[in-house]
Amino acid sequence: xxxxxxxxxxxxxxxxCRTAIERSTGAAVSMVWHEDTxxxxxxxxxxxxxxxxxxxxxxxxxxxxxxxxxxxxxAQAKRGVAVVGICNGFQILCEMGLLPGALLRNAxxxxxxxxxxxxxxxxxxxxxxxxxxRRDAVMTIGNGEGNYFADEETLDRLEGDGQxxxxxxxxxxxxxxxxxxxxxxxxxxxxxxxxxDRAFETDLGSADGALLFQxxxxxx
Numbered sequence: 001x002x003x004x005x006x007x008x009x010x011x012x013x014x015x016x017c018r019t020a021i022e023r024s025t026g027a028a029v030s031m032v033w034h035e036d037t038x039x040x041x042x043x044x045x046x047x048x049x050x051x052x053x054x055x056x057x058x059x060x061x062x063x064x065x066x067x068x069x070x071x072x073x074x075a076q077a078k079r080g081v082a083v084v085g086i087c088n089g090f091q092i093l094c095e096m097g098l099l100p101g102a103l104l105r106n107a108x109x110x111x112x113x114x115x116x117x118x119x120x121x122x123x124x125x126x127x128x129x130x131x132x133x134r135r136d137a138v139m140t141i142g143n144g145e146g147n148y149f150a151d152e153e154t155l156d157r158l159e160g161d162g163q164x165x166x167x168x169x170x171x172x173x174x175x176x177x178x179x180x181x182x183x184x185x186x187x188x189x190x191x192x193x194x195x196x197d198r199a200f201e202t203d204l205g206s207a208d209g210a211l212l213f214q215x216x217x218x219x220x
Contacts, residue, residue, distance in 0.1 A: 106175025
């Protein structure tokens with residue numbers, strides 16, 4: 001099993017993701033610099049980590065979405081490789097056009113960092129199979145622009161097609177319909193605002209994030 005974590009200037013959860021994947025799944029993880037134009041062969045998972053890529057200048061994720069490595073990430077995603085964008089990575093996926101919608105400033109206009117309870121709304125995905133029949137999870141958020149927004153037509157389509165995968169039980173940042181994580185239509189790209197990489201062992205307060213990584217690798 002092989003995974004790659006993309007490292008952008010300003011990423012601060014790249015090593016967290018590497019550790020979470022290694023300890024959760026035993027997969028070999030490569031760290032790939034944003035200026036690279038190739039990725040390792042035969043990847044099972046690509047992760048865009050959290051952080052503040054390019055200092056969040058212009059818009060969160062907007063500059064990272066133009067990095068050289070992004071073309072290959074997009075090509076791999078179109079070939080069916082699993083891709084997870086966490087927090088800033090979710091923002092980047094939206095800026096790349098691989099996921100619909102946008103992440104806006106939090107409704108209270110404040111940075112929010114705390115554990116949150118989530119509803120797992122779709123257990124039949126590449127990223128949730130290891131949850132079994134569990135419908136709840138606990139992870140940690142840390143964002144100032146985690147307010148997911150899309151027009152009503154897009155939201156209805158996401159709901160109707162089962163593309164809403166995680167939903168907040170509360171709504172810490174004002175996201176439309178309490179959305180915390182969505183997948184693309186093909187089901188191999190996940191954007192999630194809470195951090196599974198900060199919730200992969202019980203010593204961290206929750207091991208639920210490990211289930212996300214285990215789900216992907218179980219299908220490899």
